Amino acid sequence: MSNTVIKIENLSKIYRLGEVGTGTLSHDLNRFVRMNILGQDDPYAKVGHVNDRTQKAEKGELVAALRDINLEVKEGEVLGIIGKNGAGKSTLLKLLSRVTSPTTGSIKVKGRLASLLEVGTGFHPEMTGRENIYMNGTIMGMRKWEIDRKLDEIVEFAGVAKYLDTPTKRYSSGMTVRLGFAIAAHLEPEILVVDEVLAVGDAEFQKKAIGKMQDVSQNQGRTVLFVSHNMGSIQHLCNGVTVMNNGSIIYRGTTDKGIEKYLNLNIGNTNKSLNERTDRKYSGRIKFQDINILNEQGIQIDQIPTGCAVSFRLKIQANTKVEKVGLRLLFVNTKGQTLFLCNNAYSSQLININKDLNIDCFIPKIPLPEGIYYLHLTAFSENGIEDDIEFVKEIQIISGNFFETGKTPVLKEGLFVDHHFEIDNGK
Known part of the structure; x- marks a missing residue:
């Protein structure tokens, strides 16, 4: 463990938005003269904007994908x-x-x-x-x-x-x-x-x-x-x-x-609408636009009683036909630990998407104890990830009658599992 096998010093990577390559011929000549003849710094490496994808970019703008990395x-x-x-x-x-x-x-x-x-x-x-x-x-x-x-x-x-x-x-x-x-x-x-x-x-x-x-x-x-x-x-x-x-x-x-x-x-991103989220992996083919939580009567809710039947309605925009799409809803706790997931590739079948549509993920009995949780969304196909966003929504679970006994386990006992006990009378 004492030997260093990777050493990175002052590493930066600059991209020119909307252009193929790193710059024009005049820029390349200018860079060559400054760095190789005059011994000066790269004139195009000192970029005023960091790679903040939430900001609108102008064509030709220089952006630092990496900035002064030392590791x-x-x-x-x-x-x-x-x-x-x-x-x-x-x-x-x-x-x-x-x-x-x-x-x-x-x-x-x-x-x-x-x-x-x-x-x-x-x-x-x-x-x-x-x-x-x-x-x-x-x-x-x-x-x-x-x-x-x-x-x-x-x-x-x-x-x-x-x-x-x-x-x-x-x-x-x-x-x-x-x-x-x-x-x-x-x-x-x-x-x-x-x-x-x-x-x-x-x-x-x-x-x-x-x-x-x-x-x-x-x-x-x-x-x-x-x-x-x-x-x-x-x-x-x-x-x-x-x-x-x-x-x-x-x-x-x-x-x-x-x-x-x-x-x-x-965690701060959960307050933004999905259309505003730029911190995503996106293929450009299908895109999550919105998500809402509905109770069993189809009414939108902000809090979910534990044990309640609930639907997560996904609004998806399709820019082209994509076949065999899997949708994954990953539920995590406040430490980022995975608790459970819903995935149509496991529970039903992959779907073909060729138009804008709403898709409901129905959970008949939410198994989470009282507390705050977060949801990640992923759409994938045979080509890989189509759209992937973390922390899309904060989910607040409130006390509910999960076992229909009026008794609620404490949070440290983990997820709720619907079950019952029977006495074997030897029959």
Whole structure:
């Protein structure tokens, strides 16, 4: 743990909005002369605006996706990187993985780095799963015999043996994620970088992936950088966190204090309408516009008695036809810990959306004790995340007659489960 394997100094990444590339020819020449001949700072790196996605941007405006990042990561550390959508987390990982180059600053990495950033990253769609395994291993600097030794383990972990010699363009997003993670985790990199992409996988695979990351860090002494919006996974896996906001690091320290800092940033957004929320992952195809809570009579309510029948009405805008859409409502407590979720992929079936519509998620008996909770919304398809917003609504649960006995358990006893007891008379 004493050796530094990643050292980032004064790192910034500047983008020009509405333009392809980093600037005009005159700007590039000006930058070259200032930095390489006159030894001055980059004239276009000093940006007055941070990457605040809530503000309207002008075409041609320079925006800092990352701004003066300084960070050291030790060998064997499992570092969680958390922050709102648009905070700069994925940009930082892309720079570490050399997918793109920094505008200013430096990154020093000691050892081989394997990354899993997005569904299909690093895969050639026309190549088979087997060919992509060897290609990725070669890119990481491994010899063929090293990849041969790990091949069976990779295939077994990913669960794609039947389709190993099928072109990856025919893989589902879940298969692609499983294979990509298996390659990244098993080819023995000194540093493993994993973005939120694990959220696409099913619950069983997520459990396997987190177990593998624990094994890589605890038993093999390797370093893991883990980006996730699931605070339960962050708390369970990471021994430290970095909190990012508007392209800057605002906290580096213990996991518990970092999660508290992150939650404080997000809770204020629950007062905004969904149309105003820009801190979202959005494909541009379908979009959450509004959410309302309705009681059993269809009347809008602000407080929910525990045990009450309730519907969460989602207003969705469709800009094109999207097939096989899954809708996920994730209920979390004030510490960001997941309590339960509703997902039509599990309870009913995926839906096709080709027009604006309202969709009700009906819960016949809300299982939450009295208190304050928050709701996250995600729409996903075979292409990945379509729209994803955290802390969309504050939910206030008030005392209710859940068991129809007039008795209410206390909050520390957890979620309510409808049940009853019977005496066995030996009949």
